[in-house]
Amino acid sequence: MMKRAALIAMLFLPSAACAAGEEIVSGLSQNRVAITANFDGSEILIYGAVKRDSPAPKGAPLEVIITVEGPSTPLVIRRKEYVAGIWVNASAITVDAAPSFYAVATSGPIDKILTRTEDLRFKITLDHAIRAIGAASEAQGAEEFTAALRRIRSDDQSYRLMQGRVQLVQETLFRTDIALPANLIEGAYKVRMFITRDGRVLDQEERLIDVRKAGLERALYVMAHEQPFLYGLISLALAALAGWAASAGFRLLRR
């Protein structure tokens, strides 16, 4: 009897956890992106609705935060210093993993709709998404290096904070567009959606977008890595053929 009671309690636990009874139901305009030769970035529409059993609670308004995170790679951050009259790469730190792309879109000012403890817990803002990967402190002032990483990647639009860019209708329907840049790397892009009230996360949902090279791009990439010698020879043959064709073509023209 005790066992069965515990089981029933456990079954009901999830719904008991989100006391407000609000859940995300979401969708993506596409869950795969094919990088083809004329790939010039891609716009992903992320949309959803908030499902609830009872009318929306009064008080603090509902807010939505959406993050899109590209595959992480290890990287080296180097700093140039003035050595013997010229600027050279003098010190460096290695970061075990940092996202190649990270976008945060919100329905309001991030510091108002998310408490710092919740941010830390779910690693939502960029600061936590990068700090989470733990930069090994090989050089003094690792903080300065990760700040540089954020600055460089923000400048080239790889890291973005888009406050107020999630449209929210009647605390129920939400949508946002996230433009993926043209210099995407391959891999699984993680989309996370959070709904908050009073700075506290009520529910979250996760989805994946699969980004792959396709067609010729895929064929060339695979060949370059699996048949490097043959690939090199074909590159040469291409060069030789083009060189000869131009020469022959011009001879015809001059005649």
Place this chain on the structure above:
Amino acid sequence: MFQLYLPIAEVSVNAFLLLGIGGIVGFLSGMFGVGGGFLITPFLLFIGIPPGVAVATGANQVVASSISGVLAQLKRKAVDFRMGLVLLIGGLIGSWAGVRVFSWMTALGQVDLFVQLSYVLFLGLIGGMMFFESARAILRSRRHGGAPPIRRAHIHTWVHGLPFKMKFRASGLYISVLPPLAVGALVGFLAGIMGVGGGFILVPAMIYVLGMPTKVVIGTSLFQIIFVTGFTTVVHAVNSHTVDMMLALLLIIGGVIGAQLGTMAGTRLKAEQLRILLAAMVLAVAIKIAFDLLLQPSELFSVTPMALP
């Protein structure tokens, strides 16, 4: 519009921009008998191609423009094949060593500095020497009231006293094989580390060190560059997978057309004029890169992603 995603470089660039870069470099290449790699690598870095891909793909492009150029020179019988082969043997040894040093420097994170210093040093030295020599030649011909100075078939230097002599008929030379071998090796080494064919060093070396007549220098230089850069391309493709065929193709299409036009333009100029123009161009690139090293960069930090294991 016409953006193209490059599969190896993993960036998206404008297709016409690449055709244009290839065309300009090809034109200069055909005109001066240099591969043009010393121009194309900085160009590619400037538009955001990663250094490894720029160097390796640059080498591939140089192969094409050199073939186009050689075929144009061949019609004028301005290629010394025997000299080309001797230079080539040295070149392959040097190229292999250069690619090894390049991989090693990449691992150390100093490859940018290394490439930049090589550029400043070699381009500055060669450019400066050529500039003064050709300026003097032009002044001399002016002073003589336009009458050409008395020309010897070639200039005699210390080089002509070394053993293992060999006859190079097309160049009208009878010299030791050691200097061409050494020149070839040096050029091959540069090809490996800088992604260049080394024409800018080969052309002056053939004129001043080996004493070859200017008219066969361009064709012969291009002939040897084809093989050295071809070899470099394959070694980079195998060692570091950094040859981007899509990028190369666009540069090549621009390059081969430019090379043909450049060869036509080159035949209208006198030897001294060609040399001083080449020298000025080489010096300009050296000075630009030297400034980059000497002035404080606006961004001190750089981010280099590493491949996933």
